[in-house]
Structure formats: C-alpha cells, structure tokens
Amino acid sequence: MCVWCERYSQGHERWYLNPANYARRLYKVRKEEVESAGAEANPQAAGGMATVGRDYIEAMQANDHETVERLRTAAEQRSWAVHFGQVVTIEEIHQILEIIYPISLITCACRRSMRGLPDEENFTCVGMGPGMYKWERWPETYRGGVHFLTPDEGKEVIDVLNRRGLVHCMYTFGTPYLGGICNCDYPDCAGIRTAQDLGVKTLWKGHYVADVDSDRCNGCALCARRCQFDALSFSPSTQMAYIDPLKCFGCGLCRNVCKPNAIAMVERASLPAVAEVW
Amino acid sequence: MALPTILVDDEKCHDPLSCRKCLLVCPTRVLGLGTSVGPEKFKQIDPAFFVVRGVRFQFCTGCDKCVEVCPTHAIQISFDGGKLA
Numbered sequence: 001m002c003v004w005c006e007r008y009s010q011g012h013e014r015w016y017l018n019p020a021n022y023a024r025r026l027y028k029v030r031k032e033e034v035e036s037a038g039a040e041a042n043p044q045a046a047g048g049m050a051t052v053g054r055d056y057i058e059a060m061q062a063n064d065h066e067t068v069e070r071l072r073t074a075a076e077q078r079s080w081a082v083h084f085g086q087v088v089t090i091e092e093i094h095q096i097l098e099i100i101y102p103i104s105l106i107t108c109a110c111r112r113s114m115r116g117l118p119d120e121e122n123f124t125c126v127g128m129g130p131g132m133y134k135w136e137r138w139p140e141t142y143r144g145g146v147h148f149l150t151p152d153e154g155k156e157v158i159d160v161l162n163r164r165g166l167v168h169c170m171y172t173f174g175t176p177y178l179g180g181i182c183n184c185d186y187p188d189c190a191g192i193r194t195a196q197d198l199g200v201k202t203l204w205k206g207h208y209v210a211d212v213d214s215d216r217c218n219g220c221a222l223c224a225r226r227c228q229f230d231a232l233s234f235s236p237s238t239q240m241a242y243i244d245p246l247k248c249f250g251c252g253l254c255r256n257v258c259k260p261n262a263i264a265m266v267e268r269a270s271l272p273a274v275a276e277v278w
Numbered sequence: 279m280a281l282p283t284i285l286v287d288d289e290k291c292h293d294p295l296s297c298r299k300c301l302l303v304c305p306t307r308v309l310g311l312g313t314s315v316g317p318e319k320f321k322q323i324d325p326a327f328f329v330v331r332g333v334r335f336q337f338c339t340g341c342d343k344c345v346e347v348c349p350t351h352a353i354q355i356s357f358d359g360g361k362l363a
Contacts, residue, residue, distance in 0.1 A: 050312075057281065057334075057336050061279060061336065112295070112311065113310050113311045114301065114310065115298070115302060116294065116301040188307065193307075197334065197337075
C-alpha cells in the first residue's frame with residue numbers, strides 16, 4: 001500500500017484526492033521549516049536543484065554502499081518531510097483540478113536551473129492553493145508571476161503539456177500539503193533525475209502500471225518516445241512495445257498516444273510483485 | 279570512472295540566468311543554476327547572487343563545450359585531479 005495514502009487519504013481513494021491536503025492551514029508549515037533550516041540545509045537552492053552533494057556521487061562511484069545508504073536515507077527523510085512528488089495519471093489530474101483553488105500556471109524552477117530558460121518560455125508548472133497569491137503579489141520574487149486558470153482552462157493546459165510528452169507529478173510543500181502539479185521530463189526535471197540517476201526517491205511511482213496487450217499492439221512505436229523512465233522499449237524481435245513493470249512509473253503517457261488502445265493502466269496493488277515497488 | 283573538477287569563477291560570471299550559454303550547451307545537464315545565498319528573501323532573486331555550479335558530475339564527458347562557449351572564460355574543467363587556477 002502507498003504509505004502516503006495510508007497516512008493522509010482519510011478515507012478518500014488517494015491521498016491527493018483528499019481536499020484536506022490542499023488546505024490553507026498547512027501552508028505556513030513549509031515556510032517555517034525551510035526558512036528555519038537556512039541556506040546550508042537547502043542544497044537545492046544553493047547548488048542548482050541538487051538534492052545530494054558531490055560526496056554522494058563520489059561514494060556511488062567508489063561503491064561505498066554504507067555511505068551511499070546513509071546519505072540517501074538523510075536526503076529522503078528531508079525530501080519526504082518537505083518536498084517530494086508522486087506520479088499521477090491525466091485522469092487523476094482532471095479530478096484534482098475539480099477540488100483545488102486557485103489554479104494557476106507558473107514557471108518551472110527545474111528548467112530555470114537546468115537550462116536557464118527565460119520566464120516567457122518556461123510556463124510548464126501548475127501551482128495551486130493560497131501560495132499562488134504570493135506569486136501574484138511579488139512577481140519579481142516568484143519569477144514570471146501567475147496566470148490564474150479556471151478548472152476547464154487548467155484541464156486544457158494539462159492536456160497540451162501531456163501531448164508534449166510531460167509527466168504529471170503531485171508535489172508537496174511541507175508534507176502532506178500539496179502545492180504543485182509539476183510536468184516533468186528527463187533530463188530537465190530535478191525530481192526525475194534524482195530518482196533515476198541517484199536512486200534517491202524524491203519522486204514516487206504512481207498507483208498504476210502500464211500493460212501491453214500483444215493482440216492489439218500494431219507496432220507503430222508511437223509510444224516509444226513517450227517514456228521518461230527507461231521502462232518502455234520497442235522490441236525488434238516482436239515488433240511491439242515492451243514495458244518493464246518494475247521500472248514503470250504509471251504516468252500513462254504511452255497509453256495516451258496508443259491508437260489501437262493496446263496499453264492499459266493496471267492498478268499497482270493488483271500485481272503482487274510490484275505492489276510495493278514505489 | 280573519473281569525476282571532473284569543475285570550477286566556476288563567480289567574479290567573471292555575471293548574471294548567468296541572462297547568459298545561460300553554458301547551461302544550454304551542456305549535452306547532459308551537468309551544470310546547475312543556483313544562488314550563493316540559498317532561500318534568502320530578496321537575495322535569492324538578485325542576479326548578483328546567481329551562480330553556476332557543477333551538479334551532476336557523473337555525466338560530464340569532458341567535451342569542454344561549456345568552457346569554450348563561456349564569453350568570460352569563467353569555467354575550468356579538469357579530469358586528472360590537477361589544480362585549477
């Protein structure tokens with residue numbers, strides 16, 4: 001079972017479908033935590049979206065498993081308390097857009113750090129809740145400001161980002177407060193990179209796993225470029241899509257471009273071998 | 279596999295967010311843009327405190343594209359553990 005649902009769903013189907021996790025009262029928690037921690041405790045701000053430092057990479061290269069384990073645990077505890085994400089499907093995002101307020105389009109901090117993207121080219125992030133009024137009031141601090149959206153406009157934006165091939169992730173800002181729908185890809189998203197490159201779980205897999213129906217797959221390979229997690233490849237022997245269920249994050253991007261509907265999103269919990277693979 | 283030493287001279291690198299040539303040219307996003315003050319109000323948005331640093335060292339191939347593209351020669355990369363001035 002998803003530990004976040006266990007702790008924070010309060011009877012709702014998922015923790016991110018529980019309106020309480022978008023409640024205003026939680027917003028201050030994050031602020032105190034981050035500011036009291038200071039610059040030293042926040043390598044993300046200081047080092048350009050780095051959740052861990054060079055010592056972690058060096059330990060990895062030296063096969064120093066003990067040090068890697070210690071640093072990983074510390075980085076994950078910090079991330080899970082303050083800022084981590086979970087992949088969700090487009091259907092779930094549409095549900096979420098019905099329960100959050102306000103909804104706004106803002107600039108992406110990852111792509112600013114990785115690519116130095118100017119604000120006008122960088123509106124790929126959806127922010128929500130009372131924090132967005134700070135973006136509105138101080139656009140020079142929260143670069144680019146905000147565009148407030150209705151739920152229907154929000155869905156349109158998400159659909160466009162999905163067609164572009166971006167993965168939707170729910171991110172906490174002082175767990176369990178949910179403040180952002182990040183729309184991510186490899187290699188420009190810090191969350192995906194940290195999880196994939198370093199094995200630090202700043203981004204959790206979602207509640208689904210993609211499954212290919214070999215009777216329906218017509219071998220068009222449209223899905224092959226959609227996977228951001230190295231889970232989907234196109235098999236030369238079968239001329240069909242091949243998905244590794246252990247690597248699949250359950251975002252549904254491959255499924256969304258499959259014309260013959262050969263890819264189904266299966267509940268993670270229904271597959272014993274991957275039920276606890278997050 | 280060798281990890282590079284990446285040195286960015288902040289004195290020479292002015293307003294990296296406006297320039298961003300090194301960030302764009304890096305094939306594997308080794309470099310990251312951050313601030314030298316962390317999340318400190320009003321300083322974190324001041325270009326005077328923006329810095330470029332090596333972050334994802336394990337992906338650096340040593341192609342030196344960032345070194346060559348930098349208009350102020352602020353970036354140095356070394357793989358042999360040699361000292362950088």
